[in-house]
Amino acid sequence: MKQKKNRIWLLLILPGTLFITVFMLIPLFSLCLTSFFPDQSFSFSSYLKLFGDVYFQQTFLRSIRLSLLSTLLCALLGYPTAYYISKHSRHKGVMMALAVFPMFTSPVVRSFSWMVILGKRGIVNNFLVWSGLFAKPQDLLYNEFSMTVGFVQLFLPQMILSLIGVMDNISDDLTLAAGNLGATRLGSFFHVVLPLSVSGLVTGSVLVFTGCMTAYTTPQLLGGADTRVLSTMVYQYAMSLRDWTQASVVAVVMIAVTMLISSLFSRISRKINPVA
Amino acid sequence: MRKKNGALMCVTALVYFFLIGPLLVIAAASFSETKALKFPGEGFTLDWYKQVLTMRSFIDAAKLSLIIALAATAIALVLGLPAAYALNRFSFKGKEGIKTLFLSPVLIPCIVLGFIMLRYVVNQYDLAVIPSLLIGHTLLSIPYVMRVVTSSLANFDFAVEEAACSLGATRLYTFFCVVLPNIKSGIASACIMSVINSFNNVALSAFLTGPGVNMLPIEIMSYVEYHFDPTIAALATLLMAATLGVMLLIEKTLGLQSVV
Numbered sequence: 001m002k003q004k005k006n007r008i009w010l011l012l013i014l015p016g017t018l019f020i021t022v023f024m025l026i027p028l029f030s031l032c033l034t035s036f037f038p039d040q041s042f043s044f045s046s047y048l049k050l051f052g053d054v055y056f057q058q059t060f061l062r063s064i065r066l067s068l069l070s071t072l073l074c075a076l077l078g079y080p081t082a083y084y085i086s087k088h089s090r091h092k093g094v095m096m097a098l099a100v101f102p103m104f105t106s107p108v109v110r111s112f113s114w115m116v117i118l119g120k121r122g123i124v125n126n127f128l129v130w131s132g133l134f135a136k137p138q139d140l141l142y143n144e145f146s147m148t149v150g151f152v153q154l155f156l157p158q159m160i161l162s163l164i165g166v167m168d169n170i171s172d173d174l175t176l177a178a179g180n181l182g183a184t185r186l187g188s189f190f191h192v193v194l195p196l197s198v199s200g201l202v203t204g205s206v207l208v209f210t211g212c213m214t215a216y217t218t219p220q221l222l223g224g225a226d227t228r229v230l231s232t233m234v235y236q237y238a239m240s241l242r243d244w245t246q247a248s249v250v251a252v253v254m255i256a257v258t259m260l261i262s263s264l265f266s267r268i269s270r271k272i273n274p275v276a
Numbered sequence: 277m278r279k280k281n282g283a284l285m286c287v288t289a290l291v292y293f294f295l296i297g298p299l300l301v302i303a304a305a306s307f308s309e310t311k312a313l314k315f316p317g318e319g320f321t322l323d324w325y326k327q328v329l330t331m332r333s334f335i336d337a338a339k340l341s342l343i344i345a346l347a348a349t350a351i352a353l354v355l356g357l358p359a360a361y362a363l364n365r366f367s368f369k370g371k372e373g374i375k376t377l378f379l380s381p382v383l384i385p386c387i388v389l390g391f392i393m394l395r396y397v398v399n400q401y402d403l404a405v406i407p408s409l410l411i412g413h414t415l416l417s418i419p420y421v422m423r424v425v426t427s428s429l430a431n432f433d434f435a436v437e438e439a440a441c442s443l444g445a446t447r448l449y450t451f452f453c454v455v456l457p458n459i460k461s462g463i464a465s466a467c468i469m470s471v472i473n474s475f476n477n478v479a480l481s482a483f484l485t486g487p488g489v490n491m492l493p494i495e496i497m498s499y500v501e502y503h504f505d506p507t508i509a510a511l512a513t514l515l516m517a518a519t520l521g522v523m524l525l526i527e528k529t530l531g532l533q534s535v536v
Contacts, residue, residue, distance in 0.1 A: 008447075012362035013374055016355035016418065020377055023411050027396035028384070081291045084284040095292075097523065097532055102295050104519045106476040108493045109512040112500055113298035116305060116313055116509070123301070123315050153295060160291075214385035216479040221497065231387045235482065238391050248395075251388040258385065 035248045046249045056233075056250070063229040064257070066144060067212035070151035074159040074208045075201060077152070082163030082200075083193075087172075096164070099157040111150050111221040118146050142224035150218040155211045159204035166200030167193075195272075202269035206262050213258050230254045299516060306509035313506050324510035334511060337495040344409050344491070345474040349467050351410065352417035357463070360422055361455070364429040365437075375422070382419040389415065390483030398484065405486035412480045417470040424469070428462025461530050468526060472519075 038046045050056050085095045102110060117123055118140040125137040140146060170193060178188035216231045223232065230250060237247035301315045306324055308317020328334060356378060363375055381389065390412065398408045432455065440450040456463075481491040490498075500508055526532055 009362040009366040009368055012358035016359045016378060017374065019355055020381065020415065020418065023393065023397055024381055024384070024389070024415055025377075027392035030396045031388075031392050077287070077291050077294075080284050080287045084281075084288045088281055088284060089288075093532070095288075097527070098292060098296060100532060101519065101523060102299065104472050104476075104523065105299065105516055106493055106496075106512075108476075108478060108496050109302065109515060110298065112496070112508060112512060113302045115500065115504075116315055117298055117301055119504075121312075121314060153298065156291065156295060214387065214479075216387045216482070217493070217497070220478075221500070231385065231479070234387050234391055238394075239483070244395060247391060251385075251391055254385055255388060259383070 031248050032252055034245070035252050038245060046245060047253075050246065050249050050253070059228050059230060059233050060253070062144070062227065063213060063231075066148055066151065066229065067209050070148055070155065070212045071205050071208045073148070073152045074156050075205060078156055078159035078163055078204065079201070082160045082167055085160070086164050086167035096161070099160050102153070103157045107154060107215070107217040108221070110154060111218045114146060114150050114153070114222055115141060118149070141222065142227070144223075144227055146222040147219055147227065147229075150222040151212045151215065154215065154218055155208040158207045158211070162204035162207065163197060163200045165203075166197045170196045198272050199269060202265055206265045209265070210258050210262055213254070213261075230257075302509050303513045303516065306506050306513045308506055311505060313504050313509055317506075324506040325514070328507050328510045328514070331507070333490070333495055334492070337490045337492040340489065341475050341492040344406075344413050345471045348410055348413035348474050349417050349421075349470045351414045352421045352470060353463070353467065355414070356418050356421035357425060360425040360429060361451070363426060364432075365434060375426070378422040379419045381415045386416070386477065386479035387482075390480040393480070394483045405484065405489045408484045409481065409491070412484050413474045413477065416474055416477060416480065420470040420473065421463075421466045424462050424466035425459065428459040432458050465526070465530055468522065472522070 035046055036042055036044070085092055089095055119125070120137045120139075120141075122140070124140060128134045129137060174192050174196075175188050178192050179185070183191065214231055216235065219227075219229045219232050220235075223229065228236065231254065234247050234250050234254065237243045237250060305313055305315045305317050307320050307322070308314060309319035309321045309323075310317060359374070359378055363371060393408065393412050393415075397403065397411065403411075436458070437450055437454055440454045441447065445454070476493060477491075478493045478497065481494050485491055485494055496508060496511065523532065
């Protein structure tokens, strides 16, 4: 009987395991291997060459800078919003649905909407000229500004939803108790609500950060030729320049950085709040 | 208290204006009579909708996107459901490893997934465009199936299954008539998420589509590189209407909470 059971689970997991191994795991290993064996022998030369390249350095730093900035903005905008929805809003279901709707909408559509709004003849530029702040339309598109705006709009819902998830679990009795024990409202916020919601903030931040680091559509549509990020660089090397060796190295760097920063975030969260 | 509420409410209103506003701008611009896309538009016309519905390239791309999304989700279900069941039902060595493996495609950036699929799978085995798209999108869908189905199986009491078996039902019969009906809402939400995700995916398809075979998001992206007219706004509005329809359907049947 035991023997038979053993065979059943193996049979059940085998097809999926094989599929992922053949189509993802082996290609992933091949990618890493070839990036370390540029000419049949092991060397870091591709990596040294890449990190010595000024164009790559700029792209690399831009990716990290924009992702961190977007994560920070999402946290600053998402936190009060989630707090309001979780604790004060009477229409929570509707508010959640309105946050989910953009998430389900294609990133192409969402980036495209900013092309309409921030364009030379878009509504923002019309307002700037009309109000007399600027004499002529400004370049609001195809730069780091438009990319950040796009990123924040793209990933803010994820931050809001992960924050609402933890805030819903903070009982109102706790803040009430803190108040009864003499804490000011601000004091009870910083000593009760904030520590209890850090885990949601970290989960949201990891989602936003890795999302920004790996997003392709938004930087492709809202960025310019001189504001490339790692993901558009992979595509450029692979498809436009047909330099597959360089594309591989950039791809490996991208995976490494994303995983490194995610694990760093969760380590920070464990340090701040060992229970969660 | 009241004052603080007011400030929070203002921030929330601004954030939602920032999230939803741009989508409304697109919808409004799609009715404009002007040739160039602009907001606020002028006049009212449905011509752009007529035009987009007669454009072969968009219709074909939309059809392909939908077929790939549905087929990939179905394959992911066939591969993922038995594995999720095995992980919950049986104890064996390396369980955590298998679970991580099934969730891992979501950890690899799509743009990298597209690149390695093209380089080490499509070129290696000389695959045609459609099978490569299917394989790639199936990889995207497996983690969704795994995550949602595992959590709904965790709430399932396997004693019920034992009871069915001891009453004489075969294992297979028990699985389809006892286990499956109990987790069907989990399966449904996994499928919806996976179809939406696959339909909207750009990075993977950018590497795997070939000449003459295009997915809708890619088709839209290459169109907006050269044209800036309300056709795309009309198409985007149609897509948003479809999204809204799907969301209402979810709310009516499963409840939106179960999906996010």
